[in-house]
Amino acid sequence: MTTTEILTGRVLSFTRSPFEAAPEAGAEIHEAVAVADGKVAGLGSAATLRAAHPQAPVTDHGDRLILAGFVDAHAHYPQAAIIASWGKRLIDWLNTYTFPEEMRFADPDYAAEIAARYLDLTAAHGTTTMCSFCTIHPESVEALFAQAQARGQRVTAGKTCMDRNAPEGLRDTVQSAHDDSKALLERWHGVDRLSYAITPRFSPTSTPEQLEALGALWAAHPDCLMQTHLSEQTDEIAWVRSLYPQARDYLDTYEAHGLLGPRGLYGHAIHLEPRERDRLRETGAALVHCPTSNTFIGSGLFDMAGLMAEGQRVGLATDTGGGSSFSMLRTMAAAYEIGQLRGTALHPAQLLWLATCGAAQALHLGDRIGNIAVGMEADLVVLDLGSTPAIAQRAERAEDLWEAVFPTIMMGDDRAVAEVRIGGRRV
CATH class of the missing domain: 2.30.40.10 (Urease, subunit C, domain 1)
Known part of the structure; x- marks a missing residue:
């Protein structure tokens, strides 16, 4: 009844x-x-x-x-316990705080504890859907999906894949990244309100061979999202250039391996080259603005007005725990502040839309949430x-x-x- x-x-x-x-x-x-x-x-x-x-x-x-x-289009639920850690930029942040914490998610009980805590904290702030990176451990994905399923919650997530430039014990391989992701995808994607996102962390922590394998997996399952990071900090971009000397730009490290498409999510996207902006728009990919993270770890100022004017698809996100708040209200405030620094005052309607409709559309869920x-x-x-x-x-x-x-x-x-x-x- x-x-x-x-x-x-x-x-x-x-x-x-x-x-x-x-x-x-x-x-x-x-x-x-x-x-x-x-x-x-x-x-x-x-x-x-x-x-x-x-x-x-x-x-x-x-x-x-x-x-x-509220819809949070880019988060790292395994970083919930290390949110607001002091004094680092991106690469040092990963090595000092993120990687040691993510090592703990091999333990299913710890993963379940943090997943439950994360969903409690975000719900208290009005967030009802998120798209989260997990860790290299399948247990971390199982934990988040199981908690979300029990709550009847719509969540997208995926196993983070890294086969280089990460500590021993936090690296997978080309084969295991593909096979673990495929198994998780087949188990969870489309079950109840859950969706799978193929998840290479970013180009520096994946070999070209791993990116190629994940691109092939995405081609075989094109209804999945693919999430990663793009052009967050200038020293990161220089690192990518040294690791991929043949690439035209950062985006090309993904594009060349089948990881650019309309269901792609590219977190940060601050320091984009003209060719990258053109290709992202042409393919209908989504850019995800993470303003509290961008200020907290000193990344730069996202060009919301310019990107919107040229027809990009843009969502909003906390980027927990590089982002310094679980709150999408605080995230909207930071987006407003960054807009002011770039000369554009975002209207309250625009901020609320980014945190709801815009983020949902970035996740290709705009017809449902x-x-x-x-x-x-x-x-x-x-x-x-x-x-x-x-x-x-x-x-x-x-x-x-x-x-x-x-x-x-x-x-x-x-x-x-x-x-x-x-x-x-x-x-």
């Missing part, structure tokens, strides 16, 4: 990207949303939905903002726009919704998250 529930408040949905025209033009505010069987069953006025579902219980959220749950529309999966977050005295006193002066929500974007944290629903069920 179908059970319908109605939530009232200020319900935000998007009809188009706020980067395509006036930011406010693509947003609609409704009075209520109806949820049934894990999906959005209705959207509109409270009176209309109550009349259509007279027996449905109603949860009144007053003037709180109800929107699609990232927006509130009839038939979409009912992953929802309810934001209290006066969650602290500092935020409340600013929001009280607001003349419209965007002025009211912006203080929460800039100063909000998990206290602003009044309610989270995954598949319609309250977390």
Whole structure:
């Protein structure tokens, strides 16, 4: 028997990207949303939905903002316990903090503990879907998928593949990277709300032979995503150039081995060459902006305005734990700050869209999550726009919704998250 529930408040949905025209033009505010069987069953006025579902219980959220749950398009759940570690840039970060921690994920119990903790922490901040790197250990993938499956949560993840420039015990091989990834893919991809992403960490930690093998695996399973890193720091790019002297640029190290395509996700993408920008746009690949990470480890300033203007597909992400927060609100604030440093003030509608619709579209899940529309999966977050005295006193002066929500974007944290629903069920 179908059970319908109605939530009232200020319900935000998007009809188009706020980067395509006036930011406010693509947003609609409704009075209520109806949820049934894990999906959005209705959207509109409270009176209309109550009349259509007279027996449905109603949860009144007053003037709180109800929107699609946040989507984190690039994360490293195994780094949850080392988030906010001091004083390193990318390569030193990996060697000092990341690699020693990832060694621990050979232990299934430890992997399960961190996976559960990570999903608890992100849900508390309103994140309902993420795309995560795991470690080289199949146990790390099993742990995250098992925890997500138990929660009915939509998650994409994959075994990280590395066969060089990593410590002993944290390297796989060409064959094991292919075979482990294939086995995990066949076990989990498309099961319940789970998807597999083929995952070479980045070109410096894979030999050309390993990239070739993973490119072949992707060609054999083109409905999977492929996630990696691209042009995060200038010294990283120099390292790639020394390891791949025949490559035209960083992107070419992937392209030459079958790892460039419309279902590719390229984290960071800060220091792109013109040819790289052209090829990424031509193939319809997705770039993932990780602003708190980019500032925390000193990577650079993502060109959001320029990339959007030229028609790139862009999502938003925390990059836990190089990113310094589990919160997509804090991530939006950092994206705003980076935009300001580049001369463009992102509108609140654009920031919310990036953290929901934009990230979902980057993951090729925009037909299922990232927006509130009839038939979409009912992953929802309810934001209290006066969650602290500092935020409340600013929001009280607001003349419209965007002025009211912006203080929460800039100063909000998990206290602003009044309610989270995954598949319609309250977390």
